[in-house]
Amino acid sequence: MAIDPVKRFNRWFSEARRAGIPLPEACAMATVDSRGRPTLRYLLLKQASPDGFVFYTNAQSDKGEQLRNNPAAALAFYWDATGRQVRIEGTATLLSAATADKYWATRPRGSQLAAAVSQQSRTLFDRSRMMAEYRHLEKDSEGRDIKRPDYWKGYSIKPRRIEFWTRREPRLHHRELFVRRNGEWTSRLLQP
Numbered sequence: 773m774a775i776d777p778v779k780r781f782n783r784w785f786s787e788a789r790r791a792g793i794p795l796p797e798a799c800a801m802a803t804v805d806s807r808g809r810p811t812l813r814y815l816l817l818k819q820a821s822p823d824g825f826v827f828y829t830n831a832q833s834d835k836g837e838q839l840r841n842n843p844a845a846a847l848a849f850y851w852d853a854t855g856r857q858v859r860i861e862g863t864a865t866l867l868s869a870a871t872a873d874k875y876w877a878t879r880p881r882g883s884q885l886a887a888a889v890s891q892q893s894r895t896l897f898d899r900s901r902m903m904a905e906y907r908h909l910e911k912d913s914e915g916r917d918i919k920r921p922d923y924w925k926g927y928s929i930k931p932r933r934i935e936f937w938t939r940r941e942p943r944l945h946h947r948e949l950f951v952r953r954n955g956e957w958t959s960r961l962l963q964p
């Protein structure tokens with residue numbers, strides 16, 4: 773039987789949601805800068821399929837620039853109520869403009885306005901000016917759709933390694949690592 777760790781991820785994710793964990797889709801996402809130094813921030817995962825783990829962001833942000841230089845990325849989820857961690861490592865690619873448009877259309881208007889006025893990761897000199905721009909766009913765009921800014925994009929991290937960690941007492945946790953080679957997944961256990 774073919775092993776499908778992405779299916780298992782989706783099952784664990786549903787179980788985390790059912791357990792009442794707030795924002796089970798929140799995950800830490802690591803990239804590396806041009807000097808090989810890791811950087812890390814939280815994101816909201818929007819979809820997980822065999823093609824990849826999808827999130828949306830400003831492609832001109834620090835993470836966007838880092839991914840352009842080096843598409844290596846890693847994600848980590850921790851769901852305390854189910855005692856589980858999932859770690860994912862892979863390569864990020866940009867999703868099509870059509871896919872980003874489709875998701876953009878589902879976002880709350882406030883999120884669209886915020887994405888349209890924020891130059892994510894750049895220095896903020898004047899918060900009140902940014903808020904004024906937000907209000908201006910809010911008023912100016914009344915009654916019409918807000919266009920997705922070109923820099924607001926979706927990324928898909930195609931997984932190469934996925935590790936499932938389960939809390940076990942006495943601290944001898946269960947770890948199972950899946951590695952994909954030539955499109956085939958194999959798995960082995962790791963010492964905790």
Ligand SMILES: Cc1cc2nc3c(=O)[nH]c(=O)nc-3n(C[C@H](O)[C@H](O)[C@H](O)COP(=O)(O)O)c2cc1C
Nearest residue numbers: 798813814815816827828829830833834835836893
């Ligand atoms: C729970 C949580 C979810 C977040 N989700 C996103 C997200 O989906 N996309 C995004 O661009 N930033 C998100 N952020 C903000 C990022 O953590 C980060 O501050 C921002 O993307 C800038 O990162 P960068 O300067 O490394 O590019 C989220 C923050 C938190 C705390």
